[in-house]
Amino acid sequence: MSLALAHAAAAPAQSTQVFILPHGTTTLPAAAVGDLSAEARQYVAAALADDQKIVHLNHFSHHHYFVVLADKPTPGQVAEALRRNGHTLHGLLKANKVAEVYVHNLSATPAAALLLAEALSLSAYQFEGYKTDEKSRKAPALTKISLVGDAATGSDLTELDGLLQGVFLARDLVNAPLNKLNAVQFAERMAQAGDAAGYTTDILDLAKIEALRMGGLLAVNLGSPEPPTFSILEYKPANAQNTKPYVLVGKGVVFDTGGLSLKPTPNSMDMMKCDMAGGAAVAGTLFALAKNNVPLHVIGLVPATDNRPGGLAYAPGDVITMHSGLTVEVKNTDAEGRLLLADALSFAKRYEPTLVVDLATLTGAAVRALATEASAVMGTADAATLKQLSDAGYAVHERLVEFPLWDEYADHIKSDIADLSNLGKGEAGHISAAKFLERFAEGYPWIHLDIAGPAYLTAAESYRGKGGTGVGVRLLYEFLTRKLTK
Known part of the structure; x- marks a missing residue:
């Protein structure tokens, strides 16, 4: 509303x-x-x-x-x-x-x-x-x-209303439970929003995901009775000022049990309907941009599935081959979000993007470091771009704290039998997760946002409310619209 x-x-x-x-x-x-x-x-x-x-x-x-x-x-x-x-x-x-x-x-x-x-x-x-x-x-x-x-002017109010609708879309998606929003329904909701706002949606089904050999998304989906989806949201106005698109990637785990590395409950599993908040933020941002006719070419990628321990669920010790061709040893099936994102980041290379930004409720380490007050940011984009994103965060009070991606952190994700391990050490988990993603985000500038803290609040907090906050929408809208040549 x-x-x-x-x-x-x-x-x-x-x-x-x-x-x-x-x-x-x-x-x-x-x-x-x-x-x-x-x-x-x-x-x-x-x-x-x-x-x-x-x-x-x-x-x-x-x-x-x-x-x-x-x-x-x-x-x-x-x-x-x-x-x-x-x-x-x-x-x-x-x-x-x-x-x-x-x-x-x-x-x-x-x-x-x-x-x-x-x-x-x-x-x-x-x-x-x-x-x-x-x-x-x-x-x-x-x-x-x-x-x-x-x-305010009438155009100011129209723009604010379009932005708020994007935030509310993201909040609504995050607040919906699994039995009302599985991966297919999530994709369909994003497509419906695109029809209303003015962006297009291409939903890749299981057969197309298999054809693309997205081993991370397919592995996480193995324990689910429902198929995965990979949604490509594209907003490309005729007057776009950028020749190469901005690509936004959002984690779309519609519910995370932890898989065979089962999460404890209560307190860990019971709020895991929010694990697709990154994907929701991508949809909300595309909605706001399209609704307000912002002259930028922006693409959203949202890999989606739930993570369950049933059927042929992937197991600790498994080795999977990713979309990029790299192999990954699964040390913990609860480190699943990075597997979906890795496939999407590899897929993003085909667009020759100006910049790729991914958003994910990725690690408890980010929450322990920052609580619900900020998101962790890391990446390979230049310092000026990172500062522009940080400045946008301070403007809308969706603040970011930068962490390093030093070469030494690559040791945290080494595997004896595969190119990479999906789990780092006990310390700096949010950094080792980003270091994992870095291996798949090659060939373009990239920024990773770990929004695990502020994406979902268990108690009401000022205007952010209770439940899904829609974090990321106002941040990315502010950041991207500042790129416009007036």
Whole structure:
């Protein structure tokens, strides 16, 4: 779901309004006074002097809210503080059953109203799920946000709405359980989204995957009663500014039991419907780019299967031959995501890409290193490109922390009987996993994002909510659109 976003020349009388004020404001600007009584103005001034970040006036028929920008050292931190205030504001609007709100930007930060609208929309997200009892299905109170005057243009709102739809697509996919989203259904959902947004989808079935000799994807799928898929999402507008495509690769393990190296439960297996969050982020990014007619050629690759211990499941000690021709000794069947990604990274070479970025809920080591606050980043792209991606991460608060890919880490994935082992040492697991992927990402610049921490939250956290966060969509959209020549 998403809120309706609109532009308004002015706010109607007795409507609920939000005024964004500069940091340090102690008296109301004239534009925010309106018909407020002297007592009301005095109340707000006292609250501002007390350094309150959100001030609320209840007029019974309507409400006024005053949101004060934070004093932070960087624009990104100011923006994030405003998003978090937006989440708090959403709670107030929800408690007061406000259906529509008008937002005025009275600060010197041009994007402030858009940032607040973004936070309200992300906070209002609800996974519609499968509830049938009307008592348990609660319709959202807030249904429309109108930005007043020069707070934003109509094109700004259209772009924000397209981006939010991409985030919500990713969240919906991650939140769906296995019995509602197996590999085939996942591929079909991505294709349906492409039809709605404007990108094409080619779904490779089992026979085509076998013909391509994608040994990693096929091995992981051996224990499943359902076939794998390999989805190729392509957005290629006629006015694309890049001659060689950007390729996004997303891990699509729709459920991970760990295979024969079975995960313990609870706490490890019970949330593993989220193990396709990388693939969901790829779909969400393609959706946002296509919906907003961004002039870039972008391809998404999503190998998908579940990882189960049944039937002819691959076993520790097996040796498999990958799409690239390299052989891999399986030391642990729970290190399956890198096998799917390796085939996709090898396949990506045929596109002669400008850059390949993969996203995956790949390792517990990344979570232990960074918790849910950031994603780990590694790769062979040049320092300038890595910095551009990091800068985009700070702008949208989907932050990245770079780890090294020194030659010595290659020793972690040596095998006595094959070219590589799929499991590294007990330490630096997120690095050895990336070092494994590096062997298949040859011939082009490549960046790996381990999103295992922030992709899925077991408890609600500000506007990121609970469950699938859609991490990666806003990051990649910001990064890619910064590549445009204006």
